[in-house]
Amino acid sequence: MSFDVDVTAARGGATVGARFVVGEGLTMLVGPSGVGKTSVLDMIAGLLRPLHGHVRVDGRTLYDSAMGIDLPPEQRSAGYVFQDMRLFPHRRVRTNLLYGARDATRLAEVAVMLDVGHLLDRWPRTLSGGEARRVAIGRALLSDAAFLLLDEPLSSLDPARREEAARAIERVRDSRAVPILMVTHDRGEAERLGDRVIAID
Amino acid sequence: MSELAAIVRLTLLVGGTATLATLPLAVALAWVLARWQFPGKVLLDGLIHLPLVVPPVVTGWLLLLAFAPAGPIGGALERWFGVSVLFRWSGAAIAAGVMALPLMVRAIRLSLEAVDRRLEQAARTLGAGKWRTFATVTLPLAGPGIAAGAVLGFARSIGEFGATITFVSNVPGETQTLPLAIYAALQTPGGEAAVGRLAAASVALSLAALVTAEWLVRRAGRGVRVL
Numbered sequence: 001m002s003f004d005v006d007v008t009a010a011r012g013g014a015t016v017g018a019r020f021v022v023g024e025g026l027t028m029l030v031g032p033s034g035v036g037k038t039s040v041l042d043m044i045a046g047l048l049r050p051l052h053g054h055v056r057v058d059g060r061t062l063y064d065s066a067m068g069i070d071l072p073p074e075q076r077s078a079g080y081v082f083q084d085m086r087l088f089p090h091r092r093v094r095t096n097l098l099y100g101a102r103d104a105t106r107l108a109e110v111a112v113m114l115d116v117g118h119l120l121d122r123w124p125r126t127l128s129g130g131e132a133r134r135v136a137i138g139r140a141l142l143s144d145a146a147f148l149l150l151d152e153p154l155s156s157l158d159p160a161r162r163e164e165a166a167r168a169i170e171r172v173r174d175s176r177a178v179p180i181l182m183v184t185h186d187r188g189e190a191e192r193l194g195d196r197v198i199a200i201d
Numbered sequence: 202m203s204e205l206a207a208i209v210r211l212t213l214l215v216g217g218t219a220t221l222a223t224l225p226l227a228v229a230l231a232w233v234l235a236r237w238q239f240p241g242k243v244l245l246d247g248l249i250h251l252p253l254v255v256p257p258v259v260t261g262w263l264l265l266l267a268f269a270p271a272g273p274i275g276g277a278l279e280r281w282f283g284v285s286v287l288f289r290w291s292g293a294a295i296a297a298g299v300m301a302l303p304l305m306v307r308a309i310r311l312s313l314e315a316v317d318r319r320l321e322q323a324a325r326t327l328g329a330g331k332w333r334t335f336a337t338v339t340l341p342l343a344g345p346g347i348a349a350g351a352v353l354g355f356a357r358s359i360g361e362f363g364a365t366i367t368f369v370s371n372v373p374g375e376t377q378t379l380p381l382a383i384y385a386a387l388q389t390p391g392g393e394a395a396v397g398r399l400a401a402a403s404v405a406l407s408l409a410a411l412v413t414a415e416w417l418v419r420r421a422g423r424g425v426r427v428l
Contacts, residue, residue: 072330073325077328082319086320088324099329
């Protein structure tokens with residue numbers, strides 16, 4: 001199974017978490033804001049330590065409280081596209097894209113797929129929201145990611161940019177290279193892009 | 202070389218050495234204070250800031266106790282390397298470095314605390330370990346602040362007087378930096394003209410350092426904005 005996740009974390013007074021086992025393709029996690037969807041992605045990426053549970057991706061154990069396994073984020077091969085993108089402000093688009101890349105020759109291919117070829121020499125602060133989003137997706141793809149985590153990748157974009165980003169995600173999804181876990185609060189978005197939808201509440 | 206030029210040169214040597222030697226320590230200490238939580242942190246913080254608040258003469262005296270041949274550090278240097286820093290320019294650099302350390306740590310700590318931790322997380326998910334993340338994300342983003350701290354430390358170093366004269370005395374050509382030379386000239390009958398020249402050089406150097414620090418801080422505010 002692509003994602004085998006069972007995690008719980010304490011946040012504030014409440015506990016947040018999720019448990020699901022899903023196959024390849026694009027899996028949607030849908031739920032209202034503040035329900036802890038980002039926390040689930042953070043736990044899978046190794047940025048937030050669960051209280052207990054396990055995280056396995058394509059049979060590889062990234063975290064297992066019972067077995068005492070807790071890989072640091074840099075060993076998890078997560079391609080994490082953050083909701084706030086987190087492009088490095090002191091690096092141009094090109095070196096942002098290549099930050100985690102072991103094979104720089106894939107840059108051209110990814111640049112075409114995401115339509116960021118003309119942005120390579122720009123600074124992140126000069127990009128529009130949609131452009132920055134595509135660069136963030138490209139950076140995650142180029143990092144030899146074994147799986148992708150997309151956190152609200154279409155939020156805070158105007159309709160045209162949104163369509164652009166949605167198409168980019170479709171192309172990544174249809175390339176079937178890696179399993180994708182995407183978080184959204186928008187049901188329509190989930191139905192359109194997801195191979196399957198999981199509700200969190 | 203004129204006497205003034207020789208004194209300026211020695212001052213720059215002492216200040217420069219003090220700054221460069223102290224900088225890595227200052228970054229490490231600033232990192233510990235900015236990022237770690239541990240019991241005794243307040244104590245470490247206080248210890249680092251001590252030279253800022255105790256009379257410089259006391260700091261100089263403590264250095265003298267430590268670096269004297271009978272002292273713990275001085276004894277080790279003597280035994281292992283056969284060297285002593287007393288009455289030497291290297292001793293003056295040590296005094297200047299110790300006095301500059303708290304200022305540098307303060308400035309660098311602020312710049313490290315201003316670095317967006319979310320960017321460091323992003324680097325980690327992209328496969329960078331802790332060291333690579335520090336070298337490629339944290340350090341460049343804190344860079345202008347670290348440079349400003351270094352310049353501030355340099356300015357403090359070239360103005361050092363009390364700890365230096367107590368620790369390594371006032372030896373012309375060896376430990377007699379600008380402030381100590383001004384003091385010596387003031388003790389000399391008819392030294393007013395020399396005092397004027399030395400003071401002018403001292404003010405010019407300090408001003409240059411201050412302007413550089415200010416410029417670096419402004420640049421830091423402008424250059425790297427997140428998101």
